[in-house]
Structures are given as structure tokens and as C-alpha cells.
Amino acid sequence: MTAPLLSLTWTDHVTGRRGFLVVDRLVRGVSSGGLRMRPGCTLDEVTGLARGMTMKEALHYDPQSRYVPLGGAKGGIDCDPRDPEAYGLLVRYLRAMRPYIETMWTTGEDLGLTQDLVDRAAAEAGLVSSVQAVYPLLDDEATARKRLADAFAVEVDGIGLDELVGGCGVAESVLAALDRAGEPYTGTRVAVQGLGTMGGATARFLTRAGLTVVAVADVKGTITNPAGLDIEALLAARDAYGTVDRSVLRPGDRELPRDAWLSADAEVLVPAAVSYAVDTANQQRIGARWIIEAANMPVLPAAEQLLARRGVTVLPDVVVNSGTNAWWWWTLFGDIGPDAEEAFARTRRSMRALIDLVLARAETDGTTPRAAAHAVVADRLPLIEERFGWYR
Incomplete structure (x- = not known):
């Protein structure tokens, strides 16, 4: 390296x-x-x-x-x-x-x-x-800056578009993985660590797609309900740091320790908060089939190796949470306008194509999705260097 x-x-x-x-x-x-x-x-x-x-x-x-x-x-x-x-x-x-x-x-x-x-x-x-x-x-700086500013001013159901696009990309990664495995959305349970910008938007999009979010964790602890949490109520009760006001919890909601999301009875885990959340010790508590890395570097490499041996698929952060960064540049450079539906459509299309490409490459090469993503990057960087030069 x-x-x-x-x-x-x-x-x-x-x-x-x-x-x-x-x-x-x-x-x-x-x-x-x-x-x-x-x-x-x-x-x-x-x-x-x-x-x-x-x-x-x-x-x-x-x-x-x-x-x-x-x-x-x-x-x-x-x-x-x-x-x-x-x-x-x-x-x-x-x-x-x-x-x-x-x-x-x-x-x-x-x-x-x-x-x-x-x-x-x-x-x-x-x-x-x-x-x-x-x-x-930029070809036209003034127009481009206005387009991006207009996009940041867009709100959907009370949440800014800039906060939603990343979660849209994470959710689409989950849906693409389920589709590839032939699993229905209805009945698939999800646990989300972190209800901030990325985790909150992911929970909203997954719930609206028909999945059931059964656990969310913040700095105060894990909120669980096997029948499904009221995600919209929890989102409305967040503070600026993603901490939920517990007064909105319903009778069926339970409060557990902060790390209880790891062992939630769910098929999908979405770590969307801090780095290094899953290590070689606590990975043993995970019973989910998929870990979708919404946060940056939430699963330590050694833990990922152990999870792979147990048949747990980790979709890597470099793919899963890349939607926000891409949306900034699609908007600024003019590939899309300051419109929510256009942003979501482009994000979904791009993320689904990436997930399908990475999972197909992993199957072909007999490797993990992370190794497959690295292989795709290794193929593309020379193309970028040939076109734009290499600055080191």
C-alpha cells in the first residue's frame, strides 16, 4: 500500500x-x-x-x-x-x-x-x-453553486435532502443484497446502530420499503421492539446528535444496553455510528446474515474474517455509504438538478449497480465483497489516471 x-x-x-x-x-x-x-x-x-x-x-x-x-x-x-x-x-x-x-x-x-x-x-x-x-x-461556477445551494434547501417530510441521500444509498444496498439472495422485504428485520444523519435516513427508507426495524441504538442505549419500532416518531424525537427522547417510546418498546443492537434478533445489522464498533470479541454475538456498513470502518478486519467464516456477509463502507459524496458532485457538476426524486433515482440506480457489480465479482473471484470492491477500484484507477493524470 x-x-x-x-x-x-x-x-x-x-x-x-x-x-x-x-x-x-x-x-x-x-x-x-x-x-x-x-x-x-x-x-x-x-x-x-x-x-x-x-x-x-x-x-x-x-x-x-x-x-x-x-x-x-x-x-x-x-x-x-x-x-x-x-x-x-x-x-x-x-x-x-x-x-x-x-x-x-x-x-x-x-x-x-x-x-x-x-x-x-x-x-x-x-x-x-x-x-x-x-x-x-466547473464550467459555470455561479450556476453550479446555486444548483448545490438549492439542493441543500430541499426538504422531504421535514428532513433535508443532504441528510437523506446517504441513507437512501445505504437502504438501496440492503435491498439489492436481499434481491440477489431472493429474500422478501416483508419479514426482514433490521437493527441500526446510530440514529443520526445516516442511520436515521436508512431506517426511514428501509421501513418505507417494507422491512421491519426492530432495534436502534444511540448513546443512551438500544431501543427494541420485536414487532417493529415507530421510526418516524423516533426521528422526530432526535436531538442534533441523534439521541432519542425516551418520552416518545410506546408500551411495547424496551430499553436495553447500548451494545445490545449487536445481538438483536434481525437478519440485517446496519452500523451507522462510530468506527471500530465490531471487533473480534463482540462479533461472536452477531446472528445476522448481513452487515451493511453505513459508518466508516465499523468492522475491524480481523472481525470481518471471523464473520465471513460464519457465513455473515459484510457489505463494505466504501460502497455502501458512498452515495452522499457522489450526490454532492452529481449536483455540483450538473448531472442532476436540485430535485429530491431525481436525486433518489440517481442514487438508487448507481448504488444498485455498484452492489450488483461487487457481489458478482466476489462470487466470481471467491472473495469477500470488500476484496471485490478493492478489485473494482484497481481496475478503474488506471482509467482515471490515463484520462486525468496521476498526482502524487
């Missing part, structure tokens, strides 16, 4: 907390990857996420599309986003990273941060936009 193009550690002069930036690869001089904030964030974590972004970009490469594939990057800050010092730290981090954001790194919301917060802090840090590095690649 080659080293990333750029790797740096920043220390805040006010709090002493650390932040990180890793640019894995540039395409046409630009990279893409969100900024996360969580206590315990490390350079190694951000490095792995940046490599994953390179893969996500390559997986969505379509030579007929206006969307220019970018390189992969990631930012991280070691701080609890609930800390009173978090916002000031975010502004100082963005101010320190300004030369990179202006020239080579496009970023946005990730774990612990919302896009609204990133935008507000970026403006305070003196930036035009958190994605301004891509503007020179």
Missing part, C-alpha cells in the same frame, strides 16, 4: 488538542473527503478514511458523466463535538487548513459535525466555501 500524498498533524495553540489532514491522492489537483470530530480521533484513523475516499471516488467513476472524479482525503479533530470548546476549535482548525481547502481539499460534514456547522465555521475562518478547491473545474 503506497503512502498518502500528504499527511499532517496540527496542534491547537489554545487547547492543545490535535487535528489531522490526510490527502491520499489528487485527481486534476483536487481531493474530496469529509471532516469528522470525535474524542480519540487519530492520524491512523484519518489515513484509513482518506484511502477509503479514494476508493469511493473511483467506484463512482463514469466516463460519460459530467462529474469529475476526485482524489481521496479526510480531516479529523480529536474532540467531543459536545465540548463547549468544540466550535472555536473547529474554526481554528479550518483557519489553519485554509491553504489546503482553498487549493486541493474539498470537505464537508462527517461524524460529529453537520454541514450547517461546517459552513458557519468555514465562513468565520475566512473561506469562501468548504468545497471551493473544486470551483476551477
Whole structure:
């Protein structure tokens, strides 16, 4: 595995907390990857996420599309986003990273941060936009920026389109896997870890497709109901961090420990919160048939090997949660307009094609879906390099 193009550690002069930036690869001089904030964030974590972004970009490469594939990057800050010092730290981090954001790194919301917060802090840090590095690649910058702003203003049933597209992609990954296995949607039970942006939208789309969400976990614990949870009520009762107000629970809902989602009586598990949630010890508790990685790096590699031996299929994050990133660029470059149905249709079509491609490749090669995704990326990166050049 080659080293990333750029790797740096920043220390805040006010709090002493650390932040990180890793640019894995540039395409046409630009990279893409969100900024996360969580206590315990490390350079190694951000490095792995940046490599994953390179893969996500390559997986969505379509030579007929206006969307220019970018390189992969990631930012991280070691701080609890609930800390009173978090916002000031975010502004100082963005101010320190300004030369990179202006020239080579496009970023946005990730774990612990919302896009609204990133935008507000970026403006305070003196930036035009958190994605301004891509503007020179646009045919008509003003029109493109308005199109993206209009898309971010779209709401569907009270939730912003930018929050929904990622969950739409995760849900479509689940449905594609079920279809390929010949399993009906009705009667398929799902447990979701995390009811934030990605997990909440995923739960909504799966419920509306006919699946039954029997467990959701947040920082307070796991809420379960074998007959199915009222997902819309839980979504309406979330705070900004995805924590559910327990006063909305129904008589049949039960509260269990936070890690109880792992052993939920369900066919599908969707880890949609933190990285490294499934390890070699707790994987033994999992009885589900599929794990759909909505979060980044939620299953440790050694745990995935053990799960594979037990017949548990892990659909990898680099495929499953790539829809949000792709939607940003489809919209900005003009492949789609600021319309919810158009966004959902493009997301579903693209994600289903990717899942089918990866699972077919896994069957042909006799490997895991993750290894198959890596093989697809290995096929596509040379095509991108041949067309746009290779910046390392």
C-alpha cells in the first residue's frame, strides 16, 4: 500500500488538542473527503478514511458523466463535538487548513459535525466555501453553486435532502443484497446502530420499503421492539446528535444496553455510528446474515474474517455509504438538478449497480465483497489516471 500524498498533524495553540489532514491522492489537483470530530480521533484513523475516499471516488467513476472524479482525503479533530470548546476549535482548525481547502481539499460534514456547522465555521475562518478547491473545474461556477445551494434547501417530510441521500444509498444496498439472495422485504428485520444523519435516513427508507426495524441504538442505549419500532416518531424525537427522547417510546418498546443492537434478533445489522464498533470479541454475538456498513470502518478486519467464516456477509463502507459524496458532485457538476426524486433515482440506480457489480465479482473471484470492491477500484484507477493524470 503506497503512502498518502500528504499527511499532517496540527496542534491547537489554545487547547492543545490535535487535528489531522490526510490527502491520499489528487485527481486534476483536487481531493474530496469529509471532516469528522470525535474524542480519540487519530492520524491512523484519518489515513484509513482518506484511502477509503479514494476508493469511493473511483467506484463512482463514469466516463460519460459530467462529474469529475476526485482524489481521496479526510480531516479529523480529536474532540467531543459536545465540548463547549468544540466550535472555536473547529474554526481554528479550518483557519489553519485554509491553504489546503482553498487549493486541493474539498470537505464537508462527517461524524460529529453537520454541514450547517461546517459552513458557519468555514465562513468565520475566512473561506469562501468548504468545497471551493473544486470551483476551477466547473464550467459555470455561479450556476453550479446555486444548483448545490438549492439542493441543500430541499426538504422531504421535514428532513433535508443532504441528510437523506446517504441513507437512501445505504437502504438501496440492503435491498439489492436481499434481491440477489431472493429474500422478501416483508419479514426482514433490521437493527441500526446510530440514529443520526445516516442511520436515521436508512431506517426511514428501509421501513418505507417494507422491512421491519426492530432495534436502534444511540448513546443512551438500544431501543427494541420485536414487532417493529415507530421510526418516524423516533426521528422526530432526535436531538442534533441523534439521541432519542425516551418520552416518545410506546408500551411495547424496551430499553436495553447500548451494545445490545449487536445481538438483536434481525437478519440485517446496519452500523451507522462510530468506527471500530465490531471487533473480534463482540462479533461472536452477531446472528445476522448481513452487515451493511453505513459508518466508516465499523468492522475491524480481523472481525470481518471471523464473520465471513460464519457465513455473515459484510457489505463494505466504501460502497455502501458512498452515495452522499457522489450526490454532492452529481449536483455540483450538473448531472442532476436540485430535485429530491431525481436525486433518489440517481442514487438508487448507481448504488444498485455498484452492489450488483461487487457481489458478482466476489462470487466470481471467491472473495469477500470488500476484496471485490478493492478489485473494482484497481481496475478503474488506471482509467482515471490515463484520462486525468496521476498526482502524487
